[in-house]
Amino acid sequence: xxxxxxxxxxxxxxxxxxxxxxxxxxxxxxxxxxxxxxxxxxxxxxxxxxxxxxxxxxxxxxxxxxxxxxxxxxxxxxxxxxxxxxxxxxxxxxxxxxxxxxxxxxxxxxxxxxxxxxxxxxxxxxxxxxxxxxxxxxxxxxxxxxxxxxxxxxxxxxxxxxxxxxxxxxxxxxxxxxxxxxxxxxxxxxxxxxxxxxxxxxxxx
Amino acid sequence: xxxxxxxxxxxxxxxxxxxxxxxxxxxxxxxxxxxxxxxxxxxxxxxxxxxxxxxxxxxxxxxxxxxxxxxxxxxxxxxxxxxxxxxxxxxxxxxxxxxxxxxxxxxxxxxxxxxxxxxxxxxxxxxxxxxxxxxxxxxxxxxxxxxxxxxxxxxxxxxxxxxxxxxxxxxxxxxxxxxxxxxxxxxxxxxxxxxxxxxxxxxxxxxxxxxxxxxxxxxxxxxxxxxxxxxxxxxxxxxxxxxxxxxxxxxxxxxxxxxxxxxxxxxxxxxxxxxxxxxxxxxxxxxxxxxxxxxxxxxxxxxxxxxxxxxxxxxxxxxxxxxxxxxxxxxxxxxxxxxxxxxxxxxxxxxxxxxxxxxxxxxxxxxxxxxxxxxxxxxxxxxxxxxxxxxxxxxx
Amino acid sequence: xxxxxxxxxxxxxxxxxxxxxxxxxxxxxxxxxxxxxxxxxxxxxxxxxxxxxxxxxxxxxxxxxxxxxxxxxxxxxxxxxxxxxxxxxxxxxxxxxxxxxxxxxxxxxxxxxxxxxxxxxxxxxxxxxxxxxxxxxxxxxxxxxxxxxxxxxxxxxxxxxxxxxxxxxxxx
Numbered sequence: 001x002x003x004x005x006x007x008x009x010x011x012x013x014x015x016x017x018x019x020x021x022x023x024x025x026x027x028x029x030x031x032x033x034x035x036x037x038x039x040x041x042x043x044x045x046x047x048x049x050x051x052x053x054x055x056x057x058x059x060x061x062x063x064x065x066x067x068x069x070x071x072x073x074x075x076x077x078x079x080x081x082x083x084x085x086x087x088x089x090x091x092x093x094x095x096x097x098x099x100x101x102x103x104x105x106x107x108x109x110x111x112x113x114x115x116x117x118x119x120x121x122x123x124x125x126x127x128x129x130x131x132x133x134x135x136x137x138x139x140x141x142x143x144x145x146x147x148x149x150x151x152x153x154x155x156x157x158x159x160x161x162x163x164x165x166x167x168x169x170x171x172x173x174x175x176x177x178x179x180x181x182x183x184x185x186x187x188x189x190x191x192x193x194x195x196x197x198x199x200x201x202x203x204x205x
Numbered sequence: 206x207x208x209x210x211x212x213x214x215x216x217x218x219x220x221x222x223x224x225x226x227x228x229x230x231x232x233x234x235x236x237x238x239x240x241x242x243x244x245x246x247x248x249x250x251x252x253x254x255x256x257x258x259x260x261x262x263x264x265x266x267x268x269x270x271x272x273x274x275x276x277x278x279x280x281x282x283x284x285x286x287x288x289x290x291x292x293x294x295x296x297x298x299x300x301x302x303x304x305x306x307x308x309x310x311x312x313x314x315x316x317x318x319x320x321x322x323x324x325x326x327x328x329x330x331x332x333x334x335x336x337x338x339x340x341x342x343x344x345x346x347x348x349x350x351x352x353x354x355x356x357x358x359x360x361x362x363x364x365x366x367x368x369x370x371x372x373x374x375x376x377x378x379x380x381x382x383x384x385x386x387x388x389x390x391x392x393x394x395x396x397x398x399x400x401x402x403x404x405x406x407x408x409x410x411x412x413x414x415x416x417x418x419x420x421x422x423x424x425x426x427x428x429x430x431x432x433x434x435x436x437x438x439x440x441x442x443x444x445x446x447x448x449x450x451x452x453x454x455x456x457x458x459x460x461x462x463x464x465x466x467x468x469x470x471x472x473x474x475x476x477x478x479x480x481x482x483x484x485x486x487x488x489x490x491x492x493x494x495x496x497x498x499x500x501x502x503x504x505x506x507x508x509x510x511x512x513x514x515x516x517x518x519x520x521x522x523x524x525x526x527x528x529x530x531x532x533x534x535x536x537x538x539x540x541x542x543x544x545x546x547x548x549x550x551x552x553x554x555x556x557x558x559x560x561x562x563x564x565x566x567x568x569x570x571x572x573x574x575x576x577x578x579x580x581x582x583x584x585x586x587x588x589x590x591x592x593x594x595x596x597x598x599x600x601x
Numbered sequence: 602x603x604x605x606x607x608x609x610x611x612x613x614x615x616x617x618x619x620x621x622x623x624x625x626x627x628x629x630x631x632x633x634x635x636x637x638x639x640x641x642x643x644x645x646x647x648x649x650x651x652x653x654x655x656x657x658x659x660x661x662x663x664x665x666x667x668x669x670x671x672x673x674x675x676x677x678x679x680x681x682x683x684x685x686x687x688x689x690x691x692x693x694x695x696x697x698x699x700x701x702x703x704x705x706x707x708x709x710x711x712x713x714x715x716x717x718x719x720x721x722x723x724x725x726x727x728x729x730x731x732x733x734x735x736x737x738x739x740x741x742x743x744x745x746x747x748x749x750x751x752x753x754x755x756x757x758x759x760x761x762x763x764x765x766x767x768x769x770x771x772x773x
Contacts, residue, residue: 040227044254044597045279045360047231048323056342071227086600088744089232089253092224118273120760121264122751123257123743142360202766252742257759259727260751264758295630425660425716443687532629535680535691537661546680550666558754563662563680571719600742 026160032077032103033159036066039076041096044083046110046142051080059145064152073099078155081134082142084112085125097132105155108134109148111141217245224253230327230589231596242581247574251567255600262560266526267293267367270560274547275361277562278598280323283309283316284540286365288547288562291446292536293367296529296551299501303448303490305369310448311382311485312352312364314478318389319348320541321471321478325396328468328590332409334400344392347385354378368502369495379486386486389479393472400468410464414576414588418462424575425568428543430592433470434462440539451488454481467591501527526555542566542593564598603688608633611690614652619644634691639677642694643708649681649692650713657681657690660714665724669754673697675705675730696730709735727752 006014038061042051051069054061061067070076073096085093097106108128111117114137116126128134135158138151223234232253238246258277262270274289275282287309294301301309326341349359355374356362364370400406416424418434431438439456441449457473459466496502503522504515521527529551537546543565550559573592577585603611605628612623612635622641627634637645649657659682666676679692696705709732710717721732722741729750732738740747749756 041225043232044256045276048280049360052323052327052338053342053346056346057339058343058346073225083597084254084256086253086255087747088255088742089224092232092253096225115763116760118276119256119258119261120758121257121261122756122759123255123260124760126761144359202770252740252744255742257751260756260758263754298630422659423715425714438684443684533666534630534632535662535678535689537680537689544661546662548662548664548666548678548680550668552668558668559666559752561662561664561666563664567719567723568716571716 029160033156034065036064036078036105036156037068037070037076038066038078038080039073039096039100040069040071041073041079042082043085043089043093044112046080046082046112049142049145050082050109050148054145054148059149061149061152064149064156066152073097074101076100077103078105078107080107080109080148081113081128082109084117084119085128086123087125090125090128090131093128094131105135105159106132107136107138107151107155109138109140109151110143111139114139117141215240224250230594231599233589233594233596233599235585235589237582237585239582242583244577244580244582244585247577247585249570249573251570251596251599253600254596256597258601259560259562262557264556266555267529267557268522268526270557271365272361272363274560274562275363276597277601278540278542278545278564278566278595279360280320280595281316281541281545281598282361283312283365284538284545285562286363287313287447288536288538288540288545289549289560290365290367291538292534292547292549293529295534295536296532296549297367297501297527299368299496299498301369301496302493304373304492304494305496306447307485307489308370308374308494309365310452311482311489312355312370313447314481314485315348315351315382317478317541318475319345321475322348324471324541324590324593325468328587328593329400329406331586331590332406334403334406337396337399340392340396340399344389351378351382351385354381366495366502368498369493371495373494379489382482383486386479386483390476393475393479397472407465409584409587410468410591412461412463412465413580413584414464414467414591415462416572416575420575421462421572424572426543426572428540428565428569429467429470429474430543430569430572432456433459433466435460440537440544444537446538448485448488452481452484454484464587464591471593528553528555529557537563540565542595542598543569562598562601564601566594566596566598567601570594570599603633603690604628605633608635608690611635611655615645615648618648618652632689632691634693636693636695639694639696639707642677642679642692643710643713645692646679646681646710646713649690655683656685657683657688659684660710660716661689663710663714663717663720663724665728665730667728667752667754675728677707677724677730679710704729704731706731706733708733711735726750729753 040051055067079097108114113128116124136151136155138147140147218239220237220239224232234250236248237244258273262273271286274285277285322341322345326338329337352362353359355378356364418436421431421434435458437456437458454477457470459470499518504518508515509519531551531553533550535546535548537544545565546563548561549557552558569592576588608626608628612626615623622638622645623635624638625636649655661680661682664678668674668676673695675696677694681690694707696707698705709721721735724730725738726740726742
């Protein structure tokens with residue numbers, strides 16, 4: 001279609017059919033959600049299902065644009081906590097999460113990392129959100145790869161809908177971003193702060 | 206300035222590998238002293254998935270312990286169940302019916318193939334043969350389909366019960382299993398065609414990580430590692446239980462004991478396991494799949510609405526569990542990684558006083574230092590893969 | 602497994618060479634066990650390993666069980682395997698708990714069976730049993746700064762009860 005072939009109404013219709021206008025943030029989030037780099041990280045049973053099984057041919061994570069697993073946390077933007085987090089492992093997991101560049105997402109896969117699961121004992125941290133923010137919990141013990149993929153699409157939708165990182169509002173962690181060169185700092189949201197305080201009160205009671 | 210002119214080729218550097226490292230097959234941490242690229246000292250640090258399962262088991266009644274022990278060595282869950290259920294059956298002196306023996310053998314051997322497939326896929330991936338991962342996991346998914354068909358879950362099935370198995374195999378399982386068993390040796394042949402003439406794979410495995418047979422025995426190593434060094438020791442032959450006495454199978458044995466032999470032994474075991482499953486399907490006897498003793502075994506669902514007695518048994522078993530007289534039993538079976546032993550101490554109550562697992566990965570890991578010493582770092586990764594530790598089993 | 606008479610014969614042979622080493626025997630559920638004086642555990646293990654015609658050369662498993670109400674409290678179990686005769690035997694050494702004064706101690710068998718190294722560390726980690734002469738008697742599975750011996754029977758299981766805060770908030 002060379003320039004000048006269409007004029008007037010035809011041109012208007014042509015443009016309407018072929019051009020989508022959106023904000024830059026939306027486009028950025030759309031691109032982000034479809035090019036996630038998960039961390040090659042496994043803890044226990046779920047590790048066989050999530051980082052390994054879902055990249056193989058039957059489940060094929062590449063359909064969602066996330067097949068490029070990254071071994072270094074500095075190159076990854078999603079961590080899947082696949083398995084129980086022991087008290088010895090928790091500081092390591094937190095450190096890995098801190099090393100990941102923003103924006104980053106954490107998925108807690110399976111009952112163990114979501115709530116301690118069946119292992120209510122001295123050695124297991126009862127839920128990974130005790131020491132790090134979690135964006136998505138996938139139930140199951142271990143969850144089927146289909147469940148992980150479903151959770152993955154949910155996470156994509158979450159990324160597309162949210163311009164900010166989400167967990168900061170939930171955990172009242174505004175202003176803690178680490179940017180390479182003095183990026184913008186988020187402001188505390190009064191509503192989120194109130195909700196956070198209320199939740200803490202409930203937890204104390 | 207004098208120091209700089211000294212011979213610096215002997216300088217030793219300590220490198221920390223893990224606990225998050227893609228090549229450690231879990232959360233193993235290795236503290237390695239390197240001289241150039243050569244490993245001079247190595248210390249594994251474990252415990253990063255220590256789950257306290259043995260302690261949790263003391264807090265549960267016997268039938269509730271089964272799901273816990275499955276999650277120790279999460280690749281060979283049927284073996285964990287068999288070790289625990291077998292130990293409890295010895296404690297309460299319960300004989301399981303012949304059909305249950307054959308069904309258990311089928312699932313154990315399918316699980317052995319599954320475990321070796323996971324090992325082959327991930328280890329070949331470490332050595333750069335990435336397509337092996339795709340092929341191995343294709344077959345693994347077929348095994349998981351069989352598990353799902355019979356038990357309802359892909360992993361952690363809780364299929365074995367004290368006294369037998371929880372349900373009979375469904376219609377169509379046999380045909381599906383048979384077609385898998387016929388296909389598996391062909392697939393193994395394809396894996397061998399990919400790896401056995403792969404110069405990179407051969408150079409990285411042949412003559413690497415040799416530990417003598419005597420030293421392996423001193424270190425308590427069992428399973429394919431020991432057999433690769435030429436010692437034909439297999440608990441399926443030594444202490445035959447289940448249907449193993451009636452089956453015809455061979456124990457693959459290596460000669461040198463290098464990483465290539467370890468690979469060959471495991472691959473040959475997959476073929477043998479497929480043969481065992483085929484024989485079991487041929488000889489599968491009719492009859493009950495779980496023992497009749499209502500003191501330990503749940504009554505069938507159909508009886509609950511007609512028989513008061515069954516309802517009482519069911520209620521007692523589910524709420525309190527059965528009591529086991531005081532005693533202690535050690536029961537060892539041949540897992541995919543070696544001798545998997547379960548020690549159960551009963552104190553007369555409905556909860557075990559101690560459940561301990563002698564996990565083969567935990568014991569075999571002690572041989573890793575000698576396998577990797579004075580070899581290159583890259584060979585150390587290869588040796589670790591060939592050792593096949595499952596960290597959930599190491600740490601429990 | 603040696604049968605019950607075989608176990609008594611074995612006991613007699615050990616008694617002849619090491620008087621007073623074997624305190625009792627037990628044959629239960631077709632499994633033979635020798636209960637041994639903890640001070641002579643190494644002698645008995647060495648005898649079982651090296652004596653002509655015995656050759657219990659393979660240590661399958663070393664583990665500890667806590668028989669809490671009973672006294673002495675801790676039992677260190679050595680599951681020995683004779684690969685020639687295909688027999689297992691369990692050697693048990695019972696250790697009393699010194700209470701606040703310190704930790705129970707027993708000789709390490711790493712010099713006889715190198716495989717015991719990790720397993721003795723595990724026993725120390727979970728039960729606080731010190732193996733004298735072990736090359737590296739530190740915690741193995743738990744963090745180094747952990748306090749307590751978690752698999753003793755009087756140690757609480759831990760964990761936390763599940764609270765349903767959503768329901769409480771909504772329905773009071």
